[in-house]
Amino acid sequence: MLQQRLTKLGLPNYSELIGHYAVLKLIGTGSFSEVKLAIDLENCREVAIKMISLKEMQDNECLKTGVSREIQILEYINHPNIVSLLDTIETPTHLCLVLEYVPGGELFDYVNDYYEKITEDEVKQIFYELVNTVSYLHESNIIHRDLKLENILLESSESSPNKKRIKLTDFGLARFIDPKSPLLTTRCGSEEYAAPELISASSYDGRKTDIWSLGIILYALLVGYLPFNQEAGQTRKQFFIKIIKADFKFPKPNPVDKRGTISEDAKDLVKKILQTMPERRPSLEAIKNHPWLSSLNVM
Ligand SMILES: Nc1ncnc2c1ncn2[C@@H]1O[C@H](COP(=O)(O)OP(=O)(O)OP(=O)(O)O)[C@@H](O)[C@H]1O
Numbered sequence: 330m331l332q333q334r335l336t337k338l339g340l341p342n343y344s345e346l347i348g349h350y351a352v353l354k355l356i357g358t359g360s361f362s363e364v365k366l367a368i369d370l371e372n373c374r375e376v377a378i379k380m381i382s383l384k385e386m387q388d389n390e391c392l393k394t395g396v397s398r399e400i401q402i403l404e405y406i407n408h409p410n411i412v413s414l415l416d417t418i419e420t421p422t423h424l425c426l427v428l429e430y431v432p433g434g435e436l437f438d439y440v441n442d443y444y445e446k447i448t449e450d451e452v453k454q455i456f457y458e459l460v461n462t463v464s465y466l467h468e469s470n471i472i473h474r475d476l477k478l479e480n481i482l483l484e485s486s487e488s489s490p491n492k493k494r495i496k497l498t499d500f501g502l503a504r505f506i507d508p509k510s511p512l513l514t515t516r517c518g519s520e521e522y523a524a525p526e527l528i529s530a531s532s533y534d535g536r537k538t539d540i541w542s543l544g545i546i547l548y549a550l551l552v553g554y555l556p557f558n559q560e561a562g563q564t565r566k567q568f569f570i571k572i573i574k575a576d577f578k579f580p581k582p583n584p585v586d587k588r589g590t591i592s593e594d595a596k597d598l599v600k601k602i603l604q605t606m607p608e609r610r611p612s613l614e615a616i617k618n619h620p621w622l623s624s625l626n627v628m
Pocket residue numbers: 356357358359360361362363364377379412428429430431432434435479480482498499
């Protein structure tokens with residue numbers, strides 16, 4: 330009966346069945362998970378199933394806490410620019426998060442592959458959606474703590490449409506905060522996106538560190554690479570000092586650069602966000618009202 334249904338759907342080659350989801354192939358592997366493309370047999374919709382080993386969760390308390398927070402947060406939120414959690418299933422070996430499938434890949438790969446073709450208007454569109462999404466999270470008293478190009482998926486896979494919708498994912502480090510006492514002490518996230526206070530202070534406000542990460546993302550979208558990266562020959566300490574001092578530069582305009590020069594307004598916004606002192610960083614509202622971003626024609 331099931332086999333007949335699958336054949337009718339043109340899916341005879343599924344590799345396994347998880348509940349009513351027929352798994353087609355592996356999409357990618359994370360530190361603690363495998364993500365597989367599957368078809369929901371109830372409505373023929375594609376889904377992404379993030380599978381986390383139960384054994385691994387048993388041995389790793391942090392992972393267990395992270396996964397349960399991720400589920401709790403994804404069940405609580407509902408936003409068009411955030412990947413939806415559709416279902417959770419436990420198999421004898423894995424906890425499976427059934428997620429909305431986002432086919433366009435990671436913003437990280439998009440920037441690497443198409444940097445020269447991405448216009449500043451497109452950067453503005455992507456960044457505007459991202460700032461709105463993070464505003465929604467912060468208003469819901471949630472901080473993401475792992476905002477980076479790899480965790481922003483794109484809905485469409487064509488190489489140059491100007492209306493690319495983002496989907497924020499990977500809430501494994503996200504958490505609810507109490508806005509009356511927002512300071513946290515657990516350091517997490519990728520070093521390249523880490524705010525100075527995550528390196529040098531004993532506590533931090535996750536809303537301000539999320540805003541710093543937005544500044545890193547904006548720089549990378551404009552320039553094509555990250556402002557802080559541990560370069561060959563640079564020690565970890567030197568790398569951290571650069572972050573602590575917010576010591577970054579924009580590349581000099583190059584006439585052969587196909588992408589063209591970066592506008593002064595865009596540079597100004599990056600400089601305003603990437604400030605060493607967290608309290609000097611603009612609020613999300615102020616970022617939206619900055620001349621560079623507020624000049625966007627919202628589509
Ligand atoms: N909903 C989704 N739709 C399409 N692809 C997805 C989806 N969720 C994750 N992926 C892809 O699956 C791969 C693994 O994702 P996952 O979130 O498990 O790990 P990661 O973010 O790459 O690594 P880490 O767990 O170390 O942060 C990535 O390439 C990611 O782009």
